[in-house]
Amino acid sequence: MSDQPIEEIAPDANIPNVTQDEEPTTTHEKRNSFKINLRRYWAVLALITYIAGLGSGYMLWGSAMAGNNPGGGETASGGHDEMSVLIDQVNPPEGYELPIRYGDFAPKLVAAGVIDYAGFVRLYQEAGSLLSEQQITILTKGNDAPVIINKENQHFLLNLFWALGLANQNKILTDGPMMRNGKEQVVNFASTGGWTLAAKPIADLYASQSIISLTGEQQERLEQVAAGVYRPCCDNPTLFPDCNHGMAMLGLLELMASQGASVGEMFEAAKYANAFWFPQQSLELAVLFKMAKNVEFAQVDASQVVGQQLFSGSGFQAVHQWLAQNGKLDQAPSGGGSCGVK
Numbered sequence: 295m296s297d298q299p300i301e302e303i304a305p306d307a308n309i310p311n312v313t314q315d316e317e318p319t320t321t322h323e324k325r326n327s328f329k330i331n332l333r334r335y336w337a338v339l340a341l342i343t344y345i346a347g348l349g350s351g352y353m354l355w356g357s358a359m360a361g362n363n364p365g366g367g368e369t370a371s372g373g374h375d376e377m378s379v380l381i382d383q384v385n386p387p388e389g390y391e392l393p394i395r396y397g398d399f400a401p402k403l404v405a406a407g408v409i410d411y412a413g414f415v416r417l418y419q420e421a422g423s424l425l426s427e428q429q430i431t432i433l434t435k436g437n438d439a440p441v442i443i444n445k446e447n448q449h450f451l452l453n454l455f456w457a458l459g460l461a462n463q464n465k466i467l468t469d470g471p472m473m474r475n476g477k478e479q480v481v482n483f484a485s486t487g488g489w490t491l492a493a494k495p496i497a498d499l500y501a502s503q504s505i506i507s508l509t510g511e512q513q514e515r516l517e518q519v520a521a522g523v524y525r526p527c528c529d530n531p532t533l534f535p536d537c538n539h540g541m542a543m544l545g546l547l548e549l550m551a552s553q554g555a556s557v558g559e560m561f562e563a564a565k566y567a568n569a570f571w572f573p574q575q576s577l578e579l580a581v582l583f584k585m586a587k588n589v590e591f592a593q594v595d596a597s598q599v600v601g602q603q604l605f606s607g608s609g610f611q612a613v614h615q616w617l618a619q620n621g622k623l624d625q626a627p628s629g630g631g632s633c634g635v636k
Contacts, residue, residue: 391442417453506548507552520532526609547564578610
């Protein structure tokens, strides 16, 4: 790794900060404001320019990974070891413990018909990944254990929090962009019509259950974080949870807000939940931060990792395009990112 400071490698190449009071992009705004689309175009163009400006620094970092052995012995090993370290930072082998506990929301979802228990269990049986005793307890009785997300349970948690976000009453669902075409059309989103594990019609379940109630201050924190958490499958924040990852993130953040989590804790949880749900994309961001500022993934500000400029669909596309052109992604893990139940 070069000791050359980032200011010398690429002048003004600072990882952009995400302003939390920025208004989220809604479909209504996209439809009626050409200026917003134009601004997004220039933002993506600026990000591509920024990443391109890091070229010399990235090549130096890549050379440090490769070493100086022309025969390729230690070269390949060193590069593999470096990437393995990054992978373990993004997806810690021991998992990441979130500062919340399950409680009894899952049995309430089953009782309300949001989760068809038999269908839920069968999904994992058919996938050859039986639910653990703890997961069955979480679904049937509730559990006071802390929520730990890891490679083994990330699909389970994605589906569990998807159901929570979908059914819980919250004005993000009832007053936000999900309702742009009226409630009769709300079933047409991937996060609604794509939920195939319910025992009742989705239209009857959407935002119908008082499972998690928030105070005014908790709702403010929820909306602040939801406006700043993006996903690389689209350009929408969690305030517009139109796919499974967005709806699952909403459910997770609702639970965190109800249990007193701070804004910082919620962003940090989103950082690692996204890292397990989007492992390849998160690893690429880890490579970018390591190269640009020699900052480890764990130390990167969470609001930047999940923010619009780097982890929205358009922002991440620019990141991926540049890194891919420099041939540093061949060891990235695959998986995650699908918007269906799994």
